[in-house]
Amino acid sequence: MGKKTQHCLLLLLYLSGLVHCSAAFVFWTAMVEISYVNNNNETVEKYCECGVYGRNSPLEKVSGVVVVPKGDPKGCGPDPVYNRNFSSPPWIALVKRGNCTFSEKINAAKRQGAAGVVVYNEDGKGNTTTHMAHSDAAGIVAIMIGNTQGMEVVKLVKNGTDVNMAIELGSPHGPWMDTYWLYFLSIAFFIVTAASIAYFVFISANRLYNLNMHRRTERKLKSEAKKAIGRLQVRTLKRDDEETTSDSHMCAVCIESYKAGEVVTVLTCDHIFHKACIEPWLLERRTCPMCKCDILKALGVEEETKESISTDSPPDVTVITVAGGDTLYEVPLTDPVSPDPERHQHRYDNRAYEEDLEATRG
Ligand SMILES: [Zn+2]
Ligand SMILES: [Zn+2]
CATH class of the missing domain: 3.30.40.10 (Zinc/RING finger domain, C3HC4 (zinc finger))
Known part of the structure; x- marks a missing residue:
């Protein structure tokens, strides 16, 4: 192998490393649509770009009936029990953040046959979300939504309402959207400008x-x-x-x-x-x-x-x-x-x- 070829390979490796690195910073939002029939027999439909796909989740769409775990809403442990109707798959597990890792929650729901997993944030976190890392639970669509949205759906499901959820791919967001990144860029810009002046x-x-x-x-x-x-x-x-x-x-x-x-x-x-x-x-x-x-x-x-x-x-x-x-x-x-x-x-x-x-x- 010539020296030139080696250099080219090294450059490619370096570039692929950069792409991989920048890919870790990029996250995809999820479009979440919920629909249910309310007490007045009216169909209610809500639609928002309020979810974030997990880092190890396939960027695919999924839909199904929302099911919450019996007892512990966080869905931890080897076999959490879900209140689901076996005759109507597919279903989406809705679990709360906390107590165990994202991977454990997602894998537990996957074992029970869930088509997708939605994790909602802890109490007091409003509608904020994080970019979940769940390297041990790949191969199933997993997104995170805010606490307010999650609690709203949980309340409906616990009242016996059948809530249907459809998850679709939203848009990519990079570090340029991140507040810290913006701070960093602003400070760097300020320093460079001040030094130039x-x-x-x-x-x-x-x-x-x-x-x-x-x-x-x-x-x-x-x-x-x-x-x-x-x-x-x-x-x-x-x-x-x-x-x-x-x-x-x-x-x-x-x-x-x-x-x-x-x-x-x-x-x-x-x-x-x-x-x-x-x-x-x-x-x-x-x-x-x-x-x-x-x-x-x-x-x-x-x-x-x-x-x-x-x-x-x-x-x-x-x-x-x-x-x-x-x-x-x-x-x-x-x-x-x-x-x-x-x-x-x-x-x-x-x-x-x-x-x-x-x-x-x-
Ligand atoms: Zn002279
Ligand atoms: Zn003269």
Whole structure:
């Protein structure tokens, strides 16, 4: 046998187990019809879906005259005596719940020749029923009805009335109809919903927090950039300036040549741009468009901010040194104002650039 076939068989067994298991939860109601002739010689017929087939009962219909046991209404013991008319089979035994097992009652009535057994509930149970388990008494229709209905029929039979009963299959009911099952489903639904809402709230709060932090950082960087822009050299170009006379000079932002009378900003790296072009750029990026020089660092604005932060809470710093023992650069491990890695990158780029400059200067 191949491994695949074995797996298929196991799956089938598992599924059949599930079906069997769910079948144990499903119960069938019984339609119960009683008819008798009352004192006024009128035929009375009553019909209700008020019975429940026992777990081990065949789901078949049965009818006959209702007979109750003599003496003990519970029909226990090996041979309970039934007040029955031998000339008119079939008959249905009507017994009360209690004293012995369902199987014992049903088997005793079966031995006496009953076509079916109706067990009615104990006193004080109203019209409630249970799903009887009677594994030792299969092969005979057995249903359970409520105490009120059972007592009503018992009273008629004891008064000498011939009561005919017909039992038919009603409808299936599963765990979905059960109150406890409904409670369980409601609680499970509530828990899942609450967990989903909590998760959603947590995610939203986290996003809001991150967004807030990002905005705060952006605002801080912008105000730093504004401060730095205020410190940059600004001049108005004249007719005989080198920038206006030579075509090789042009603003790298708008790609246009300079004209006399235009206002330009000189960055710390000595690169020149139109004031109107470079200011929005610096507010967003804080670096020279041509050489990536970080103006915040070059003007010491970032250091000022860092110092003001370090007085509040000194950040952890990892010092990286080169073989000569000189500090190469300091990496703040927790930088509360600049979680943006791009910003660190600029600083390092700039450091590298500055060192390159120093190297070229000799
Ligand atoms: Zn320009
Ligand atoms: Zn530059």
